[in-house]
Amino acid sequence: MRPTYHALVLNLHQPAGNLQELWEKNPWEAKEILFALDRIPRSLWGYEDIARVHLALSGTLLETLADPAFQAMVYGTVDVGSLLWYYQNTALFEILGTAYYHPVLPLIPPEDWSEQLSRWLGIGRHLFWRENFQGFWPPEMGFCMELIPLLKALGYRYVLVDSEHVEPVTPMDWPKLLYRPHVACYGGAEIVVIVRDRDLSNAQESGMEPEWFCREVEERTRWCDAPPLVTTCTDGDNGGWFRNVTYGANFWTAFYVPLLERARGDCAVPRPVFIHEYLDRYGVHGEVQVHTGAWNTGWHHGRGFIQWTxxxxxxxxxxxxxxxxxxxxxxxxxxxxxxxxxxxxxxxxxxxxxxxxxxxxxxxxxxxxxxxxxxxxxxxxxxxxxxxxxxxxxx
Incomplete structure (x- = not known):
């Protein structure tokens, strides 16, 4: 039986000053967010053998978490300084690069792209004690092909894009398109494209059971002729499914940890994987082009950026x-x-x-x-x- 792999990607973002303002005006919401951030590593301790999670943290969130004044303000609720240390556990987490102030990159001037990306690299390298980040998370999954030369110049190996906007250049059927990595080329540069499964990501955002997820993945990847990579991407600190503090009623304790328990003993369960490990083992399939767009929001499909315009x-x-x-x-x-x-x-x-x-x-x-x-x-x-x-x- 061929294995099936699952790449879990979580976007973590708070605008500049937002957590401080919430702490003063709506302290319970601030605590829900902090608990959601803190729950991520705590839920995974003891699963270093099987758990694999990609985290994209905006520069403004990192700036807040690293601020000694903020750490002192919330100490006793969450030890934020220790939390940043927990995120450095490379057995559990792959940190993705992103843009510092979390802009929708295709909507802002290209001259600002390098400033947004290089400033994130500055804080990312400082806080995570590494020079290179293999994967790039475009905020709101807002991507355009013109970004490719800059991403390559900054050392990124792959970028995550939404399935709604990917079109094959190399002839392929939809299982290959969704569940294999590809390359996209622009301006003499190329980068690996990792395709987010929009439907499964919607389920991840709203709540799902391990059994349903396993059956759905099996059905969707049935016709894959090579080990498939199923990629799900959502926010990790927004929505009741991630913020719920009740044990057994949130993403980690109701879904992901039970999924890990099953994956330890059942080879048919999608196996968590870091994207770079999958690429090292199986490579890429073909060439695609990615139409300019974003991921879906609660109101819009991501085409035309109507949510923001x-x-x-x-x-x-x-x-x-x-x-x-x-x-x-x-x-x-x-x-x-x-x-x-x-x-x-x-x-x-x-x-x-x-x-x-x-x-x-x-x-x-x-x-x-x-x-x-x-x-x-x-x-x-x-x-x-x-x-x-x-x-x-x-x-």
């Missing part, structure tokens, strides 16, 4: 980001040409840049118009710093 105010906010980004990068290039390195000027320019990058956070545009004001505030602060930098350069 549905209203005029959302569109205006994104348009303002593009305009300000052009000004910021033009001034950076001008300063480099003139050799201007004064500390006061560079500080003003950095203030403008990081405020711009934070304005690009996907959450600012996800909730209709409810959070667009947060992007607008950051953009206004960025303009103020940029104008001061422009005046400085002219003086």
């Amino acid at each position: 549905g209203s005029q105010r959302q569109k205006d906010g994104l348009r303002a980001i593009w305009k300000l980004s052009q000004r910021v990068h033009a001034l950076r290039r001008r300063a480099n040409e003139l050799g201007r390195r004064e500390m006061e000027f560079q500080n003003l320019l950095e203030q403008a840049l990081w405020r711009l990058l934070r304005a690009e956070t996907s959450c600012n545009f996800f909730w209709g118009e409810a959070w667009v004001e947060r992007a607008e505030r950051d953009l206004e602060a960025a303009r103020t710093s940029l104008e001061a930098a422009e005046r400085y350069l002219q003086s």
Whole structure:
């Protein structure tokens, strides 16, 4: 009997300052989130022989968890400093690279991509004590082929994409398309593409039983002629299924740990695997192209990014980001040409840049118009710093 492999991927993200604000205004929700984060390693202790989990932590979440003031504030509820240490258990966790402020990358200016990705690498390398991260998690699974050269230049081996947007270049049937890794090529660079099973991921998000999952995987992979890789990706700190504190009523204690128990003794159960281990063992199948899009949300399918662009105010906010980004990068290039390195000027320019990058956070545009004001505030602060930098350069 050929084995079947399961790659579990969890996205963990909180916007800058969100946990601190919740701790003050809605402490139980803040505790639910912290408990959900802390439950991940605690649920897996003792299963190092079989458990394999991929984690993508946004830069803003890592920044909050690493903040000594925040650690002191929540100490007694969750030991956040120890939690970061637990995530370094390489027997259980594969850390995926991502973008620092969790933007929908195809919706922001390409000149900002490298800043978002390199800043995450800075904090990721510091907190996880490693130079390289094999896999890349595009926030909201927002991907476009134009990202491929940058991902390769930063050392990524593979990227996760949603099944809704993948189209074969090499002729293949749908089981091969969904359950084998492939390559995608753009601009002379290529990267391995790992395809998320949208239907099974929807079940993972809302709640499922181990028996149902095993039967569904068996049925879906029945016609695979090589060991299939079934990849499920969801948030890991949102929704009642992940936040529920009752034993036996959340993802870990009702589904994943019982699945691990079965996998230890039944070779027919999908075996957890790190994606890089699967690639080392079985390689890739063919070539695909990936259409620009995101994963599905509770309201939209991910095509056209309607979740983030549905209203005029959302569109205006994104348009303002593009305009300000052009000004910021033009001034950076001008300063480099003139050799201007004064500390006061560079500080003003950095203030403008990081405020711009934070304005690009996907959450600012996800909730209709409810959070667009947060992007607008950051953009206004960025303009103020940029104008001061422009005046400085002219003086």
